Amino acid sequence: MIDIAFFFEIIPALLAGLPLTLQLAGSSIVIGFVLALMLALAQQGNHRILVWPIRTFVAVFRGTPLLVQMFLIYYGLGQFRPSLQAMGLWWLFREPYWCAIFALSLNTAAYGSEILRGAIQGVPRGLVETATAFGMSRLLTLRLVVLPLAFRQAIPGYSNEIILMVKGTSLASIITLMEVTGIAQGLISQTYRAVEVFVAAGAIYLTLNFTMISALNALEAWLTPYRVRA
Amino acid sequence: MMDIVGLLTVGKGGWGVALLIASGVTLSLSVLGFLLGALFGAVAAFGRLSQRRLPSWLASTYGTVFRGVPDLLTIYLLYYGGSIALTHIGKLMGGTGFIGLPAFATGVFAIGIISGAYQAEVYRGAYHAVDGGQLDACKSLGLSGFQSHLLVVVPQLMRHALPGLGNVWQLVLKDSALISVIGLVELMRQAQIGAGSTREPFVFYLAAAALYFLIAAATGTVFRYGEARAWRGMVRT
Numbered sequence: 001m002i003d004i005a006f007f008f009e010i011i012p013a014l015l016a017g018l019p020l021t022l023q024l025a026g027s028s029i030v031i032g033f034v035l036a037l038m039l040a041l042a043q044q045g046n047h048r049i050l051v052w053p054i055r056t057f058v059a060v061f062r063g064t065p066l067l068v069q070m071f072l073i074y075y076g077l078g079q080f081r082p083s084l085q086a087m088g089l090w091w092l093f094r095e096p097y098w099c100a101i102f103a104l105s106l107n108t109a110a111y112g113s114e115i116l117r118g119a120i121q122g123v124p125r126g127l128v129e130t131a132t133a134f135g136m137s138r139l140l141t142l143r144l145v146v147l148p149l150a151f152r153q154a155i156p157g158y159s160n161e162i163i164l165m166v167k168g169t170s171l172a173s174i175i176t177l178m179e180v181t182g183i184a185q186g187l188i189s190q191t192y193r194a195v196e197v198f199v200a201a202g203a204i205y206l207t208l209n210f211t212m213i214s215a216l217n218a219l220e221a222w223l224t225p226y227r228v229r230a
Numbered sequence: 231m232m233d234i235v236g237l238l239t240v241g242k243g244g245w246g247v248a249l250l251i252a253s254g255v256t257l258s259l260s261v262l263g264f265l266l267g268a269l270f271g272a273v274a275a276f277g278r279l280s281q282r283r284l285p286s287w288l289a290s291t292y293g294t295v296f297r298g299v300p301d302l303l304t305i306y307l308l309y310y311g312g313s314i315a316l317t318h319i320g321k322l323m324g325g326t327g328f329i330g331l332p333a334f335a336t337g338v339f340a341i342g343i344i345s346g347a348y349q350a351e352v353y354r355g356a357y358h359a360v361d362g363g364q365l366d367a368c369k370s371l372g373l374s375g376f377q378s379h380l381l382v383v384v385p386q387l388m389r390h391a392l393p394g395l396g397n398v399w400q401l402v403l404k405d406s407a408l409i410s411v412i413g414l415v416e417l418m419r420q421a422q423i424g425a426g427s428t429r430e431p432f433v434f435y436l437a438a439a440a441l442y443f444l445i446a447a448a449t450g451t452v453f454r455y456g457e458a459r460a461w462r463g464m465v466r467t
Contacts, residue, residue: 167298174302198307
């Protein structure tokens with residue numbers, strides 16, 4: 001029923017899409033993380049002028065499908081071509097590649113900022129007060145006390161978000177980018193062998209996700225040397 | 231500006247009614263998919279909690295695969311895989327040409343499979359939150375294993391499962407937009423159609439985003455109400 005030779009044909013074809021999947025996931029995770037951290041920190045001050053727009057941004061990006069966000073950015077903003085050209089931003093919104101990274105980054109920034117915000121709030125107050133009592137500045141406290149603890153706390157939640165991002169890159173295939181899922185769909189409609197293609201493409205994603213989770217678990221263990229390993 | 235408002239009205243030349251109907255399709259697709267997912271999730275959680283090797287392995291593989299693979303890929307598998315099988319059967323019966331599966335049913339099934347994998351984790355976690363002593367108490371009352379689960383454990387488990395189920399529901403609602411790729415005219419697809427024929431993609435995708443947001447907010451309230459009700463008279467420890 002399932003023939004091995006067919007797998008040897010489709011796996012290289014699917015792997016050709018892996019660099020694009022990795023680029024999309026990698027850039028949006030990194031950009032999204034930086035944005036998420038800025039959003040999470042900006043909310044610590046409790047300035048209404050800062051907090052309110054951020055909360056709105058987070059609610060909107062968490063409350064709507066990623067596909068809609070991608071379409072809004074790629075097709076929707078395309079409508080404003082003359083103004084974007086005037087602003088010198090057209091190169092960004094013309095390319096599906098940049099639009100996909102833009103949408104994915106904003107999406108993961110919204111989810112990530114909530115994870116980081118929770119983790120920062122989870123840092124015991126006493127530690128921060130101690131740091132202040134030692135005469136550490138706010139920036140120094142943040143750098144040496146709050147963030148190291150918050151990052152470690154955030155790892156389990158953030159690894160879920162990273163998996164969702166890796167999966168989310170598949171939506172880029174709908175705006176014409178031929179990453180692994182896009183190639184898989186092409187192969188299915190050429191060969192009519194949905195199960196084999198799913199197994200092969202699925203294995204690529206599972207390997208990718210498994211590698212990421214293992215790396216993050218290792219990072220968490222490394223940051224928690226005192227915790228007895230189960 | 232007026233013509234943009236005009237596009238979304240319910241009157242003649244407006245897309246308001248079409249978008250509202252499509253929202254109804256999105257909502258019913260999501261609800262049915264979520265309920266089917268509850269069934270798959272319950273079975274999978276039962277498998278995971280089983281002492282026997284095979285059910286436990288099957289259930290955990292199900293969870294790993296469908297939570298790790300992009301949902302779009304799962305949707306392609308079910309739609310094309312099912313249609314190809316159907317086409318083969320059609321050929322045996324003398325038919326010709328490609329037979330596509332009904333998009334709505336396929337969508338419900340796909341959402342059921344995907345959300346079931348997530349719901350299984352929620353139920354499994356909630357099961358462990360119910361005090362193990364309850365099962366001993368059931369035994370001393372002479373309840374059978376089935377009775378004690380159905381009458382004692384599950385009602386209490388739901389209390390712990392509700393917040394997690396609320397998260398899965400939000401995931402399902404947003405995932406339902408992906409069913410547009412197999413041609414079902416739900417909210418996302420309707421917005422695409424409107425965007426295509428009026429050349430106003432921004433307005434239509436913004437309207438779709440707003441409707442998704444409203445549905446998510448409204449149904450989120452239902453979950454919060456349910457949670458408050460499930461915990462009435464209880465102290466959270």
